[in-house]
Amino acid sequence: MNHGELPDREILRVSRLRVAIREKSEEIVLLRDVNFSLARGEIHGLVGESGCGKSLFARTLVRLEAPAYILSGSILVDNREVAHPASSAPVSFRGKKISLVLQHPSTAMDPVFTMANQFKDALSILPGPERSMNRVYSLLEKVGIPSPASRCRQYPHEWSLGMLQRAQLVMALLSDPQILILDEVTSSLDPTMALQIVELVSQLRQEHHTAFILITHDLAMAAHVCDRISVMHQGTIVETRGVEDLFRQPEHPYTADIVSNSGIKGEDLCLIR
Numbered sequence: 001m002n003h004g005e006l007p008d009r010e011i012l013r014v015s016r017l018r019v020a021i022r023e024k025s026e027e028i029v030l031l032r033d034v035n036f037s038l039a040r041g042e043i044h045g046l047v048g049e050s051g052c053g054k055s056l057f058a059r060t061l062v063r064l065e066a067p068a069y070i071l072s073g074s075i076l077v078d079n080r081e082v083a084h085p086a087s088s089a090p091v092s093f094r095g096k097k098i099s100l101v102l103q104h105p106s107t108a109m110d111p112v113f114t115m116a117n118q119f120k121d122a123l124s125i126l127p128g129p130e131r132s133m134n135r136v137y138s139l140l141e142k143v144g145i146p147s148p149a150s151r152c153r154q155y156p157h158e159w160s161l162g163m164l165q166r167a168q169l170v171m172a173l174l175s176d177p178q179i180l181i182l183d184e185v186t187s188s189l190d191p192t193m194a195l196q197i198v199e200l201v202s203q204l205r206q207e208h209h210t211a212f213i214l215i216t217h218d219l220a221m222a223a224h225v226c227d228r229i230s231v232m233h234q235g236t237i238v239e240t241r242g243v244e245d246l247f248r249q250p251e252h253p254y255t256a257d258i259v260s261n262s263g264i265k266g267e268d269l270c271l272i273r
Contacts, residue, residue, distance in 0.1 A: 011178055011211050012038035012061075012098075017073035017083070019053075019060055030056055030068060032236045038179065043205055043212045045222035047258070048232035054215045057232070058183045061213075062100045078178060099172040103184040105164035109156035115167065116152035122171040139170040142207075143200055162193040169200070173208065180204075181213040186221065194218075198225045219262040223247065223269060231255045244269055 019031035031053050038044050046054055059065050061075060063082060075083040077097050102108060109118055116133065123131040133152070140148035143166040156164060165185055172180055182201065186194035198221055201212055216222055222229050223243050230240040231254065238252040247269060250256040 009039045010037055011040045011078055012036070013074070013076045014061070015074040015076075017057075017060070017075065018071040019056060019065060019068050020071050021068040029071070030235055031060070032234075034073070034232075034235075034237050036230060036237060036240070038211050038213060039227075040178070041205060041209050041211055042228065043201065043214060043226045045226035045229040046213060046215045046232060047217065047219055047222055047229060049258075050217065052232045053235045054232055055183055058100055058181045058213070058215055061179075061181060062098055064100070096175050097177060098179040098181065099175065099177040100181045100183065101168045101172050101185055103187050105161060105168050105185075105188070106156065108168055109164060111156055114153055114155055115159065118156075119152060119167075119171065119174075122174055126175060135174065136170065139173055140166070143170060144196070160193075162189055162196065165189065165193075165197055166200070169197075169204075173204070173210075176208070177210065179211045179213065181215065183215045184217070186216065186218070194221065201225060219258060220264060223264060231258070 014034055014036040017031055017034040017036075018029060020027050020029045022028070034053075034057060036046075036057075046057070048054055056065060056068060060068070060070065061077075070083050073083060074081060080097075109115070119133065119136045123133070123136070133149075136152070137148040140151070145151055145163055145166055151159070151163075159167065168185070169180075186197050189197065201214065202225055204210055205212060214222060214226060219229075226243055228240060228242055229246050230237045231246075231252065232238070233252075233254040239246070239250065239255045241251075246255065247259055247264060250259050
């Protein structure tokens with residue numbers, strides 16, 4: 001294996017990533033020496049308190065970190081370095097290699113256009129043969145939205161939050177990304193709908209072999225669906241473990257604290273997973 005090349009099972013490796021923002025004349029480091037890896041087809045949870053840097057990390061992976069900027073470190077996506085300022089990778093890799101779905105689905109849609117028009121916008125960046133609304137309808141049915149052709153003639157306000165969240169997933173899946181980042185996508189949903197979205201992620205992993213980064217503050221949800229969990233605290237990842245190891249024997253004090261506060265005990269895992 002050449003220096004810097006990913007092992008066969010890894011689709012993403014982040015090494016010693018440092019991200020900062022400038023306020024007046026002061027440079028403030030927001031992400032400090034973050035190390036992270038993602039295997040092909042893995043669902044990897046990223047948990048931590050609000051403001052710890054989870055969403056900034058997600059945006060940095062798809063190179064949408066501005067006004068923050070990368071100070072140093074490496075982001076290898078399918079063996080391609082995308083962290084260097086001179087890299088042209090973001091233009092070509094975003095969407096096809098890696099996609100990001102943000103929270104608050106209602107604000108992601110333009111209220112003056114039908115859902116069909118918004119899907120057509122998403123299709124417009126794809127190669128000609130892939131610009132098919134039939135493909136959209138097929139994916140919408142797959143994620144549990146019936147009568148997709150008639151539904152797409154409606155406007156966003158006529159869709160529920162859960163349906164809009166599924167629509168965002170479909171838009172991201174149109175380009176068949178190898179990595180899909182879900183940033184707090186269930187935070188605005190009721191528990192039943194949130195569980196449906198999580199189950200959908202498991203289904204999509206099986207059918208599309210997509211690797212997922214699931215960013216959430218909900219440890220129970222992460223325990224239910226993830227293969228591994230990384231814990232972020234104060235701008236760095238303090239621990240990455242398999243789910244059972246994390247809950248049974250957390251190593252970092254912050255991890256032990258959030259596991260304790262979650263109320264989930266090791267013996268509960270067989271009921272959650």
